[in-house]
Amino acid sequence: MKRACVTGGAGFIGSTLADRLSADGAEVNVVDNFRTGRREFVAGLLERPGTRLFEGDVLDAELMREAVRGCDWVFHLQANADVRHGLEHPLRDLEQNTIATSTVLEAMRAEGVTKIGFSSTGSVYGEPEVFPTPEDAPFPLQTSLYAASKLAGEGLIGAYAHGYEFTGLVFRFVSILGERYTHGHVFDFYRALRADPTRLRVLGDGRQEKSYLYVGDCIEAIMTAVGAHEETPGEAAVYNLGTDETVVVDDSVARIVAHMGLEPEVEHTGGKRGWKGDSPLIRLDCTKIRSLGWAPTLTIPEAIERTLDWFEANPDIVLEPEGSAS
Amino acid sequence: MKRACVTGGAGFIGSTLADRLSADGAEVNVVDNFRTGRREFVAGLLERPGTRLFEGDVLDAELMREAVRGCDWVFHLQANADVRHGLEHPLRDLEQNTIATSTVLEAMRAEGVTKIGFSSTGSVYGEPEVFPTPEDAPFPLQTSLYAASKLAGEGLIGAYAHGYEFTGLVFRFVSILGERYTHGHVFDFYRALRADPTRLRVLGDGRQEKSYLYVGDCIEAIMTAVGAHEETPGEAAVYNLGTDETVVVDDSVARIVAHMGLEPEVEHTGGKRGWKGDSPLIRLDCTKIRSLGWAPTLTIPEAIERTLDWFEANPDIVLEPEGSAS
Numbered sequence: 001m002k003r004a005c006v007t008g009g010a011g012f013i014g015s016t017l018a019d020r021l022s023a024d025g026a027e028v029n030v031v032d033n034f035r036t037g038r039r040e041f042v043a044g045l046l047e048r049p050g051t052r053l054f055e056g057d058v059l060d061a062e063l064m065r066e067a068v069r070g071c072d073w074v075f076h077l078q079a080n081a082d083v084r085h086g087l088e089h090p091l092r093d094l095e096q097n098t099i100a101t102s103t104v105l106e107a108m109r110a111e112g113v114t115k116i117g118f119s120s121t122g123s124v125y126g127e128p129e130v131f132p133t134p135e136d137a138p139f140p141l142q143t144s145l146y147a148a149s150k151l152a153g154e155g156l157i158g159a160y161a162h163g164y165e166f167t168g169l170v171f172r173f174v175s176i177l178g179e180r181y182t183h184g185h186v187f188d189f190y191r192a193l194r195a196d197p198t199r200l201r202v203l204g205d206g207r208q209e210k211s212y213l214y215v216g217d218c219i220e221a222i223m224t225a226v227g228a229h230e231e232t233p234g235e236a237a238v239y240n241l242g243t244d245e246t247v248v249v250d251d252s253v254a255r256i257v258a259h260m261g262l263e264p265e266v267e268h269t270g271g272k273r274g275w276k277g278d279s280p281l282i283r284l285d286c287t288k289i290r291s292l293g294w295a296p297t298l299t300i301p302e303a304i305e306r307t308l309d310w311f312e313a314n315p316d317i318v319l320e321p322e323g324s325a326s
Numbered sequence: 327m328k329r330a331c332v333t334g335g336a337g338f339i340g341s342t343l344a345d346r347l348s349a350d351g352a353e354v355n356v357v358d359n360f361r362t363g364r365r366e367f368v369a370g371l372l373e374r375p376g377t378r379l380f381e382g383d384v385l386d387a388e389l390m391r392e393a394v395r396g397c398d399w400v401f402h403l404q405a406n407a408d409v410r411h412g413l414e415h416p417l418r419d420l421e422q423n424t425i426a427t428s429t430v431l432e433a434m435r436a437e438g439v440t441k442i443g444f445s446s447t448g449s450v451y452g453e454p455e456v457f458p459t460p461e462d463a464p465f466p467l468q469t470s471l472y473a474a475s476k477l478a479g480e481g482l483i484g485a486y487a488h489g490y491e492f493t494g495l496v497f498r499f500v501s502i503l504g505e506r507y508t509h510g511h512v513f514d515f516y517r518a519l520r521a522d523p524t525r526l527r528v529l530g531d532g533r534q535e536k537s538y539l540y541v542g543d544c545i546e547a548i549m550t551a552v553g554a555h556e557e558t559p560g561e562a563a564v565y566n567l568g569t570d571e572t573v574v575v576d577d578s579v580a581r582i583v584a585h586m587g588l589e590p591e592v593e594h595t596g597g598k599r600g601w602k603g604d605s606p607l608i609r610l611d612c613t614k615i616r617s618l619g620w621a622p623t624l625t626i627p628e629a630i631e632r633t634l635d636w637f638e639a640n641p642d643i644v645l646e647p648e649g650s651a652s
Contacts, residue, residue: 086485086489087489087490090428090431090432090435090486090489091428091432094424094425094428094482098420098424098478099420099425102416102417102420105416106416106417109416136464136465136466137464138462138463138464138465139462139464139465140462140484141480141481141483141484141487141494141496141562141564142480142481142482142484142485142488143484143485143488143489144485144488144489145482145485145489147481147485148478148481148482148484148485149478149481151477151478151481152424152474152475152477152478152481154467154468155467155468155473155474155475155477155478156420156468156471156474157467158466158467158468158469158474159412159468159469159470159471159473159474160416161467162468162469162470163412163413163416163469163470163471164413168467170467236467238467
């Protein structure tokens, strides 16, 4: 790979992927509007020769054309990641996930760039009947605007692969943990406990089972799939990315609390779901990506510990007031 | 039902549904921009007391709010139906199907209207492994922009049902035939043979199997599902709508040719698919809608004959130059 474009390239997963691509010898075009992406995450990368920053929005068609020009691969990781509050902003997922994916694909088509990797989500399976859930599990109607918008993005990628000879790799992620992780359960719990070490409010009944994957393992899986699809024009493929384990929310709370040396009073808001559209259990069958030779290197508890270590080493990032500019 | 809104209400299926709703005693708000809808199709309806016409685009948020205000049900049938040429206009399906569905849902939410029926398509199943294909068949990645945009609309409806207590009925249609049918295989073949009775060009190898359903049976199925979901807030349900038969493209050609008394030379362009994204076989398992007591009244050959009779009675509509204003 000579040059790659990473949207959301200053975000948690995007900047980690961009670093890896650069380390592997590719020049990287980073697209980010720094709404949730952070300048610290790309400071090192931007000093490397060949890295270019395209500061702006993925919905900006002209910017995206410039950003994908001359690239071998585009990794479209930018997304509205505020899954939980989707119902308060029903157009945000449509715009920032579905329409943005269309904008990226159109920019690629205009520039003759045809290989795309896309970050989707295991929550497109809704509340599946089969665990672990394989890629070809039956689909229910979607229950969250986030998952609906990601499934719409998958559909566009499939149609571009079939219609315009694109190569499309759709990655259905579980939740990702590790260095630069700045939103989600573990982050929220850590911050809440820093603010008030005496109590912790847990959404739902605490029995929701979640799957996590270490960010380094996630990037390795993406690179493995890319290696297998360098010469498959017209093909779109879906890969579940996760571990074979799950962790119960209350158990990850216990681990965080122990790591911090605290004994808070834990209060559960009750109910099977943390919020409307929350999946009480996500566990993905990752046989397909494993068949390419990939396997995760960290267990979920190890990934949680790695994340907590990073939190402690980066209080300026983790503990900054919510909504402050990055 | 006291008042209903029908988008695409001057179109083939929309105007037929609007007539039925009005005959059943509902007042009807018709939304249509008359791009493919036709004034002839709603002329009678508009003379009935209580019918209101909202002339304009479904993407017009303000118009849609006015159109759904005070309605018990919204039937969102407007769509870009130019399935075959999707690749020439890759944004059209996104705008007119996906984004338009979001606009309709947002208008409903703003006006406190929560029941929606939506016309989706059996082509969301792609090239399924199971025939007849049930509603919970595994999903492949989408292969056409049209099906991708319809699946995106389904996802939005599911998310609104789950998140905002909407009732969502998703109807996955096979191709519909009957009075007012003005696009698709049978229409194209009839027009081509009228223009040149000596030859007919058939896309693909002519062996593609298609399912059709008579429009009157389609409307009856919709009304049956509506009756079953008057009091199911928060629920989204999918219903396949079709017959248990299929017809091979060449056989429907033979029927049309015989009906017209012609003996053209039939030329096949070859290949399993008529066009990129075409499904070589669609046959839906309609057990679910049948379990509510519905059954089709016409066979596919009868529906084709009914359609041809209507063509012959309406040469002014069927034979007008393509692209002429209606």
